[in-house]
Amino acid sequence: MEYIKAFIIGGLICLIGQILIDKTNLTPARILVLFVTSGVILTALGIYEPLVDFGGAGATVPLPGFGYALAKGAIKGVEEKGLLGAFTGGVVATAGGITAAIVFGYLASVLFDPKAKN
Amino acid sequence: MAQNRLGGQTISFIQNLPRITSRASIVGKKEGEGPLAQYFDKILEDDLWGEKSWEKAERRMFIEAAQLIMKKAKKEPADINYLFGGDLLDQIISAAYAARSLGIPFYGLYGACSTMTESISLGAVMVDGGYADHVLCLTSSHFCTAERQFRFPLEMGTQRPPTAQWTVTGAGGVLLSSSGEGPCITHVTTGKVIDFGIKDANNMGAAMAPAAADTIRAHFEDTGRGPEDYDLIVTGDLAKYGRELTIHLLKKEGYDIESRFIDCGCEIFSEEQDIHAGASGCGCSAVVLAGYLLKQMEDGQFNRILMASTGALHSTVSSQQGDSIPGIAHAIAIEKKG
Amino acid sequence: MDSIDVKQKKIHKEYQDLANSISPKSNIIGNCIRAFLVGGTICTFGQLITNIAKNYYDMNTEEASTITSISLIFISALLTGMGIYEKIGKRAGAGSVVPITGFANSIVSPAMEHKREGYVMGVGAKMFSIAGPVLVYGISASVVVGLVNYFFIR
CATH class of the missing domain: 3.40.47.40 (Stage V sporulation protein AD)
Known part of the structure; x- marks a missing residue:
């Protein structure tokens, strides 16, 4: 059951992204920024958490889920460390993902050459 | 009074009617799979053409197209008075670096994709005015170099909308001469x-x-x-x-x-x-x-x-x-x- | 001058309308269906990794979620390097842009692309041409959320 929920929630978030691309001419870079930032804001407003409880990876794997992790980390940081936590919490919570993207990105660029499209 | 002008934007050639005496085209793999394949002089097997970068491959297409045009007309670089040309890359590096190799007096032009007829326009004026006997007019573009400069990295998974166009990988040009055979x-x-x-x-x-x-x-x-x-x-x-x-x-x-x-x-x-x-x-x-x-x-x-x-x-x-x-x-x- | 400007604007507007009527629209329904299916599939796969991490490696929800991100990013980097992710993206659109794998793709693709301009200013700098803004706005927003929490809520 949780797989079906993940499929539906994840699919729906991507569907919203597709409508934005087709209807508004937003570039993918803007879509990514928009989705992460709205994930942060929705989490702060307490709207995203229920979605994560329901959809699991369906809500955490799309980019608003990255925003969710950032916001939740910042809130947790404040609870544990006060003002300092506001600055460290977000990145601490997402450090794994960010580091993986940088390291694997670097490795891939070393190992592979770009290919011409046909 | 400029006697060869017609109306506001046109000139007509009367004296030494510039003739297209030679022509050549080199295209990429995809273009070579298209309906005009049989008309091109050379088709690349892959768009990198054994070079270190796509920019270098584009430059080589430019050079080889120029050499092919001269070869067909049995001319040496020393016979060519001017090279007019350009491409899409910043500071028109394909044309400029090709001109470095060719050693022909060079006017680099940027008219985006209009550069072909821009080159021929100016080259024709040179010939008609009696300032040149042979002028090379040449342009090039390359899908991979243009895509990374104007749009997204090639490996980025983005969708192209139905109005999007595909940059041609190819270099082509003509030789304008004051005498000889040709239109x-x-x-x-x-x-x-x-x-x-x-x-x-x-x-x-x-x-x-x-x-x-x-x-x-x-x-x-x-x-x-x-x-x-x-x-x-x-x-x-x-x-x-x-x-x-x-x-x-x-x-x-x-x-x-x-x-x-x-x-x-x-x-x-x-x-x-x-x-x-x-x-x-x-x-x-x-x-x-x-x-x-x-x-x-x-x-x-x-x-x-x-x-x-x-x-x-x-x-x-x-x-x-x-x-x-x-x-x-x-x-x-x-x-x-x- | 004003009247020329107005006239010019009218011509532009008329031409825009003409161009819009002639240019085809994207096939939104088809694109949405593909985005839904591909996006859903990536998330379901993420759920599978999360469950394995939780059930077999005894991780808590946050750890499992992090390991899921790392795994998906690895797979995406690999597929991007092999030139496969771009092919998926051509069909899937937002379905492969919006998941964390799309974020990874946006880092790997410019890094590969600019390798020929060197490993420092090519790979190192261009890597963040698309992902940089995402981090800037995401992290900044999280700090704002933290500060609001500190000063007004806690």
């Missing part, structure tokens, strides 16, 4: 920069169509000619929808060109090649002219054509700053004369 350049109509406010960089055809229509209209008005005076009217890279828009715009001006009007961007690829609206790039009108159109003229299919390469004169900076995309088109009339 003549009889008129040049220099385009104005026209901007109708299109901002969508994925709809270049729509951005350039007003410029194409304006230049073709100016040519007809200046010369007193009409569509029926030409066997074929050709634009550079408006692609499917830009071509339709041009037909519309010219109808409003009272010219019906539809039945004799083709666009190079619609000819070079077939529908099955998944290129969306059509082709684009400096190389597009260059290889279609040097490969296909001039061959058709040689074979007697056409005797008189009007060719207008079209360019979009924006940059990534102007787009990011919210500017619309201005277009330009330069027209040349090519005619077979005895």
Whole structure:
């Protein structure tokens, strides 16, 4: 059951992204920024958490889920460390993902050459 | 008084009618799988062509196309008075570095995808004015170099909208001479920069169509000619929808060109090649002219054509700053004369 | 001058409308269906990794979620390097842009692309041409959320 929920929630978030691309001419870079930032804001407003409880990876794997992790980390940081936590919490919570993207990105660029499209 | 001027934007050549005495085209793999494959002199096996980067591959296409043109005309670089050319890359590095290797006096031009007819326009003036006997006019573009400069990295998983165009990988050009065999350049109509406010960089055809229509209209008005005076009217890279828009715009001006009007961007690829609206790039009108159109003229299919390469004169900076995309088109009339 | 401007604007507007009527629209329904299916599939796969991490490696929800991100990013980097992710993206659109794998793709693709301009200013700098803004706005927003929490809520 949780797989079906993940499929539906994840699919729906991507569907919203597709409508934005087709209807508004937003570039993918803007879509990514928009989705992460709205994930942060929705989490702060307490709207995203229920979605994560329901959809699991369906809500955490799309980019608003990255925003969710950032916001939740910042809130947790404040609870544990006060003002300092506001600055460290977000990145601490997402450090794994960010580091993986940088390291694997670097490795891939070393190992592979770009290919011409046909 | 400038005696060779006609109207506001056109000049006609009278003295030393510039002739197209040699031509050559080199294209990439995908272009070599398209419907015009048989007309190109050389087709690359892959778009890197054994070079270290795509920029270097584009440069080599430019050089080899130039050498091929000279070889066919049995000329050496020392016989060539001028090289007019350009490409799409920042600071037109393909043309400039190629000129470094070729050692021919060089005027580097940037007219975006209109550079082919821009080069021929200026080269023809040099020949007609008696300032040159042989002028090389050459342009190139490469899908991979253009894509990374203007759009996204190649491996980025993005969708191309249906109005998107595919930059041609290719280099093509002609040799203009004061004597010899070949069709003549009889008129040049220099385009104005026209901007109708299109901002969508994925709809270049729509951005350039007003410029194409304006230049073709100016040519007809200046010369007193009409569509029926030409066997074929050709634009550079408006692609499917830009071509339709041009037909519309010219109808409003009272010219019906539809039945004799083709666009190079619609000819070079077939529908099955998944290129969306059509082709684009400096190389597009260059290889279609040097490969296909001039061959058709040689074979007697056409005797008189009007060719207008079209360019979009924006940059990534102007787009990011919210500017619309201005277009330009330069027209040349090519005619077979005895 | 004003009247020329107004006239010019009218011509532009008319032309925009003409261009819009001639240019085809994206096939939104088809694109949405593909985005939904591909996006859903990536998330379901993420759920599978999360469950494995939780059930077999005894991780808590946050750890499992992090390991899921890392795994998906690895797979995406690999597929991007092999030139496969671009092919998926051509069909899937937002379905492969919006998941964390799309974020990874946006880092790997410019890094590969600019390798020929060197490993420092090519790979190192260009890597963040698309992902940089995402981090800037995401992290900044999280700090704002933290500060609001500190000063007004806690």
